[in-house]
Amino acid sequence: MKEYEVYSSLKVPKNSKIIVRLDGRSFHQLARDLNLIKPYDDNFYNVFSNVCEDLFKEFSASFVYAFSDEISILLDKVPFNGRLEKIDSVIASFAASSFVMHYNTQFRKPPAFDARVIPISDDDILEYFKWRQDESWRNCVNSHGIFYLKSKYPNNIANDKINGKNLSDVHELLFEHGINLNDVDTYKKRGLAVYRKNKKVVGFNKKENKNQVSYRSYVHTDWDLPKFSFDFFKQIGVLK
Template sequence: MKEYEVYSSLKVPKNSKIIVRLDGRNFHQLARDLDLIKPYDDNFYNIFSCVCEDLFKEFSPIFVYAFSDEISMLFDNVPFNGRIEKIDSVMASFASSSFAINYNTKFKKPPAFDSRVIPISDDDILEYFKWRQDESWRNCVNSHGICYLKSKYSNNVSNDKINGMNLSDIHELLFKNGINLNDIDTYKKRGIAVYRKNKKVVGFNKKENKEQISYRSYVFTDWNLEKFSKDFFRRIGVLK
């Protein structure tokens, strides 16, 4: 019966880099069920950062980027021998379990993520993550915009109004009403990332009878991301 598993042999190319992107399934409804604070719920994002850290520690990507209910993981060492069915199913289910465990509440429906595999070259890594970070900014502007409008109008009127506005229109509307998006938390504008950093460790070399400096890597969650650039990805070791 093995021949009925029609996609089980589908693999990503050997020695390639991939991005695995996870998206929360129907998290708009989940936000309503959990009565999350709008436009951004700090507790939700603290838990979401824990999910990113769990994924990083379990599967060893070289970089994780997240905003809203989306997580992108960059791999240079492809797990599960590149088997796409395995990558998609295990990582999506792991993220769902991590979210449920870290949230530690009773859900009306079990939280779930979907997953997709994106083969990528070094030349396209920056472009991909800039694309997603731009989407984080659009999400930020729209979230604050619709939240403000719903404080003044009905849901239907608010939705109609925001559908006819571009980002600069929403930004201007918010600014005129005392909401300066430049002043909000950086993670709300640019997302968060998880990657490895080195820290200096000062020890003592008994044999040479002197202090000795070494460096150890640790998992770092960056809540104050700069705008993505080649320089940023070179500094953290993602690009050469």
């Protein structure tokens, strides 16, 4: 019966790099069920950062980036012998389990993520993450915009007022009413990321009778990301 399995033979090339992108399923309803604070709920994003750290460690990622209910995982080594259905199903289910584990509450409906695999070259890594970070900014502007409008108008009127407006229009609308998005937390504008950093460790070398400096890597969650650039990814070792 093995031949009846759909996509069982579909594989990612072993020597390629991939990005696995997860998206929360029906997280708008989940936000209502959990009574999340709008436009951004700090507790939700603390939990989301823990999920990102778990994914980073479990799958030996080189970089994990998240905003809203979306997570992008950059993998230098393709897991599960490149089997596409295993990569998608295991990573998505792991993320959902991690979310439930860290979110200490009773869920009305189990949360879930969908997953897609994106083979990528070093030349395209920067452009991919710049694209997603641009989307994070768009999400930030629109979230604050609709939140402000719904505080003034019924939902249907607020939705009509924001439909068709470009980002600069919404940004200007907020600024005119005393809301400066430059002042909001950086992670709300640019997302958050998990990657490895090196820390300096000073120890005493008894044999040479002197202090000795070494460096150890640790998993770092960055809530204050800059705008993505080649220099940023080179500094953290993702690009050379």
